[in-house]
Each structure stands twice: as C-alpha cells, then as structure tokens.
Amino acid sequence: MRQNKYLTIYKELTDRIKSGEVKPGEVLPSENDLTIQFDTSRETIRKALNLLSQNGFIQKIKGKGSVVIDVQKMSFPISGLVSFKEVSKNLQMESVITRVHDFGLIKPDDFLTQQLDATSSDEVWKVTRSREINGVNIILDKDYFLKKYVPTLTKEICEGSIYEFLENQLNLNISFAKKEIVVEDCTDEDRKHLDLEGFSHIVVVKNYVYLENTSLFQYTESRHRLDKFRFIDFARRSV
Amino acid sequence: MRQNKYLTIYKELTDRIKSGEVKPGEVLPSENDLTIQFDTSRETIRKALNLLSQNGFIQKIKGKGSVVIDVQKMSFPISGLVSFKEVSKNLQMESVITRVHDFGLIKPDDFLTQQLDATSSDEVWKVTRSREINGVNIILDKDYFLKKYVPTLTKEICEGSIYEFLENQLNLNISFAKKEIVVEDCTDEDRKHLDLEGFSHIVVVKNYVYLENTSLFQYTESRHRLDKFRFIDFARRSV
DNA sequence: AAGTGGTCTAGACCACATC
DNA sequence: ATGTGGTCTAGACCACTTG
Numbered sequence: 326m327r328q329n330k331y332l333t334i335y336k337e338l339t340d341r342i343k344s345g346e347v348k349p350g351e352v353l354p355s356e357n358d359l360t361i362q363f364d365t366s367r368e369t370i371r372k373a374l375n376l377l378s379q380n381g382f383i384q385k386i387k388g389k390g391s392v393v394i395d396v397q398k399m400s401f402p403i404s405g406l407v408s409f410k411e412v413s414k415n416l417q418m419e420s421v422i423t424r425v426h427d428f429g430l431i432k433p434d435d436f437l438t439q440q441l442d443a444t445s446s447d448e449v450w451k452v453t454r455s456r457e458i459n460g461v462n463i464i465l466d467k468d469y470f471l472k473k474y475v476p477t478l479t480k481e482i483c484e485g486s487i488y489e490f491l492e493n494q495l496n497l498n499i500s501f502a503k504k505e506i507v508v509e510d511c512t513d514e515d516r517k518h519l520d521l522e523g524f525s526h527i528v529v530v531k532n533y534v535y536l537e538n539t540s541l542f543q544y545t546e547s548r549h550r551l552d553k554f555r556f557i558d559f560a561r562r563s564v
Numbered sequence: 565m566r567q568n569k570y571l572t573i574y575k576e577l578t579d580r581i582k583s584g585e586v587k588p589g590e591v592l593p594s595e596n597d598l599t600i601q602f603d604t605s606r607e608t609i610r611k612a613l614n615l616l617s618q619n620g621f622i623q624k625i626k627g628k629g630s631v632v633i634d635v636q637k638m639s640f641p642i643s644g645l646v647s648f649k650e651v652s653k654n655l656q657m658e659s660v661i662t663r664v665h666d667f668g669l670i671k672p673d674d675f676l677t678q679q680l681d682a683t684s685s686d687e688v689w690k691v692t693r694s695r696e697i698n699g700v701n702i703i704l705d706k707d708y709f710l711k712k713y714v715p716t717l718t719k720e721i722c723e724g725s726i727y728e729f730l731e732n733q734l735n736l737n738i739s740f741a742k743k744e745i746v747v748e749d750c751t752d753e754d755r756k757h758l759d760l761e762g763f764s765h766i767v768v769v770k771n772y773v774y775l776e777n778t779s780l781f782q783y784t785e786s787r788h789r790l791d792k793f794r795f796i797d798f799a800r801r802s803v
Numbered sequence: 804a805a806g807t808g809g810t811c812t813a814g815a816c817c818a819c820a821t822c
Numbered sequence: 823a824t825g826t827g828g829t830c831t832a833g834a835c836c837a838c839t840t841g
Contacts, residue, residue: 330811350778355826366812368607371827379618384739384778388820388826392778394740499801500623501633506745506795508767526765526790528747539589539623539631551765556745558797562738569830594807605831610808627807627839 334363334373342382342393352390353383381559420459426518427453428480430472440533440544441471448472452483455518458553462519465548474542498537505531506556515548528554573602573612581621581632591629592622620798659698665757666692667719669711679772679783680710687711691722694757697792701758704787713781737776744770745795754787767793 341347354362359370374391377383383391433441433449443449449469456464468487470478475495482490491497511527521527527548534543580586593601598609613630616622622630672680672688682688688708695703707726709717714734721729730736750766760766766787773782 329809357826366814368813369811372810374827381740381742384774384776385827386777386820387818387828390826394774394778501620501798501800503620504795504797504799506793506797508747508790508793524765526763535623535633537623538625539633551747554745554747556743556795558743558745559740560743561740568828596807605833607832608830611829613808624808625839626809626837629807 330363330365331369331372331376334359334365334370335376337363338373338377339380339382342377347393349393349395352392355390379561422457423484424455424457424518425452425480425483426455427451428483433469437469437544441469442541443471450475450478452478452487453514453518454483461553463550463553465515465518467546467548469544471542474536474540497542499534500537500539501535503533507531508551519548519550521550524551526551530556569602569604570608570611570615573598573604573609574615576602577612577616578619578621581616586632588632588634591631594629618800659696661696662723663694663696663757664691664719664722665694666690667722672708676708676783680708681780682710689714689717691717691726692753692757693722700792702789702792704754704757706785706787708783710781713775713779736781738773739776739778740774742772746770747790758787758789760789763790765790769795 338353341353347353353359353374356367356370356374359374360367363370374383374385377391378385381394383393385391429451430448431451432445433443433447437443437449438445438447441447441449449471452466452468452470454466454468455462456466458464474497475491477495478487478490488499492499507529508526509529511521511525515521515527519527528551530545530547530549532543532545532547533541534545536542577592580592586592592598592613595606595609595613598613599606602609613622613624616630617624620633622632624630668690669687670690671684672682672686676682676688677684677686680686680688688710691705691707691709693705693707694701695705697703713736714730716734717726717729727738731738746768747765748768750760750764754760754766767790769784769786769788771782771784771786772780773784775781
C-alpha cells in the first residue's frame, strides 16, 4: 500500500526545517527537484508543499521558489483544534496539575440544549476541571459531551486526556470546530476554583466541536485568568 | 485565457450555499457531476471543494459526498487576515466613526525595532486611530508601517481604508500574518481615546503582517474594550 | 455492485523572476 | 533563454458507504 505519500513528504520537509537543515529565508529544492528526490509526481509534491504553506512553514513565490518562513517569530501557533493536553506540550518544564471538580450525566438545561443542538431526551456528560500551572490555578475547563456520541466516560479518564480517549478508544473522528473568544464577568464558580487575585473578568474560549459526519458532539468553555491568557494564530489571506 | 477556473467554481458554489439553494445538511453534487456541470477535470473540482472545506462551508465525507455545514451556527469568522474595514462590513447597520489621533513618520524605538525587524536607519509610519461604534469609542488601533515598503501615506488615507490603498494603489501583496491575542492593563492613551467605563484591562490583538516576498512590513496593535471584544475562528483538525 | 471521495500519475501550457 | 511555481487535464486505483 503506497498511501499518504504526500504526508510522508510533508513530515520529512517539516523535519528539515525544524532541524535547521533549511534555514529561514532559504528556499527548499524546486518542485521538479523534489519529484526526483521523492520519486513521485509533481502534483503530489505540490500537495505536500501546500500543507507546509497552510501551516506557516513556507511562502511560495512564483518564479523563485518555496521560501522558509522564520518560525522563531511565529512562536507556536495555538490555533487549530487543540485540546489542553496539546497546548500543555508546549508548556515545557512547567508543572501542570488537573483537578476534576464535577463529573456526571445531566439533563441539558435550555442553554445547553441550544449550545449542543440537543433535544430534551438527550443526556450530557458534564465535566468541570481546573488546571494548576506552576502552583497557580488559572484555567477552568467546563466540558459537555453528548452521550449519544460518547457512551462511556469515567472520572479517571477526565483526569488525563479526554481527547486521547475519544480518538483512540472510542474511535471518534474529530473534524472541525468553531471557536469564540470573549471576556465575561467572573462567576462564583471561577472564584471558587481559580486563584483570581482580584481580577473581576475572565477570558472565555467557547468551543463547538464537530465529528467527521458533521454532528456537533461537544461544547466546551475554557476560562482563563486575564493575565495568563495568550492566543496565537497564523493566517493566510483568504480568497 | 482560461485562468482560475477553480476560483470561479468556488465562488459559484459558495453563492449556491449562501443563497440557500443548497441547505445545511444537504450534499453538493458529486465530484463527477460537477466535472460535467462545469466542463472541467476532477482535480480542478477538487481544488474548489478543498477551498470550501478549508473555509468551513462543507465537510467532505468519504463514500457519501460534500455535506454543507450549518453556517448559521458558524456566524461570521473574523479569522484570517482582516482589516478593520473588512470586519466592519459585518457590523451592518452600525454606525462607525474613525478618528485619526496621531499620524507621522518616526524613528523606531527599541520596542518597534524588535517588533518590525527594523534597523536604526529605517523610518516608520505611525498611525493611531480610534473607532467609535454606535456612539461609543471602543477600539484603539495603533499601526506601524515600514516606510521602505510604504513610501507614501497621508492622514486622509488613514481616515478611510489603509489596506485598500496599500493593495490597490501601492500594489502591495499582503500574504500572511501572525496574530496574538492577550489582555493588558489599560494605558493612559487608552483612557484618553476610549470610553472605558471603568474597565482596568483591555484586549490587545497584535498583528504582524507579511508581504508575498516574506518581508514583515507592518505591526499593529488593535486594542478593544473588554466587553465589546469578540473573536471567532473556524478550525480544522491539523495533520 | 455502484457511487462516493482520497490519492497518485505523466504530461501540458502559462506567468513570473532571473540572468 | 532558463527555471520557477500556478493551473489544468484525463486517466488510474483505492477505501469507504449505501443499496
């Protein structure tokens, strides 16, 4: 099976960039060169290069080549579909403690019914967790999963990575999400679980997560203390 | 010249979705059908469909088809490379007044030199503008452009759309940007130009904008009153 | 079995940048 | 004139979904 050749090429090229084998400002080999190097067709090479471009590794310039973008200045994009576990991989050397405060099956109220496109007969997993980073509680995650898509869930799983469980154990294919960032007044729940140090407002990231079959299966509110919040995005000019 | 056939197809298909000709949950015609409809090859159709997918219009499902995503729930993504003018197109029926408070050429200080990758010999256009929306001053935009890429600029241009000027008059090709969102303490400048109503913090969107040739030419800080800030993003699972 | 999207190929012509 | 990326074609085989 000769599948996903373009993904293999994508990974190889990102490795070359990350390792510094090709430095920012320099160009990758031409598409024709790459077809020879990887023994493939040009369209397959272009598929891999387009991925590099979309993810901010290169800028393609007509007549010149694929210029490597300075990733230093880019820092680590926290965009895309990220779970907290993925974000925390970037928080190297920082100690993170996850605490589960609330876990169980509930009947959705009006708000949740609307957020999750649910019906009154649906059941919903509710999980409330706080994240202590370097000794300070700064993030409160409130997750809601539709039970019809997530039949089983335990408190133990919630103490680790829910996404790992959903993808590897339940084989759910998470496909896309809508993210909304706003600032709200702190709630009593925020004050109870977080070290707010007098902040009266909190950054709220609302996430609507969809499966491959376009069904909405999760709504999440990730509530961050103002001074610890940071969102980074790489964006290309849209058509 | 038969160029950009796939863009034409993309626009035609988005029109069909926006007009409600194809409704959320329904599928587009199959790729083979579309090749016939548009008298083209399948790869060209797929190029158009991939654009639709990236921009959150459809979800492609193997064996089934291209399902239209509910754009209602998606609202208007403010992601991508947007200037204020583009954002304000979505603020229909709302009155917007732009005021230029500061305009001129400056020598970059240490902070700007670092943000713009500039040298001490570079000159920088500095533009400070406030946005009054529905009678309230809620956004303060601080723009910095490297003069070597933007030779001319006037206060009058800044009262309208700088981006329109850059793209249509100067023919600058804006290509990609890095966006960073954080919350900071309000400055005296914020208090001077905005109606802060006692808010002590402010949402700051920092934008590093790059040209097609990968040179950084603009740094912008867009400072939004907490309660009026909203950021929406559509994200696909990254590889 | 038939239809769908996912991947891949080997060619072609074009517009752009460089020498 | 040469090399680069951008677009387009006509075909092929595969994996998946549905009848």
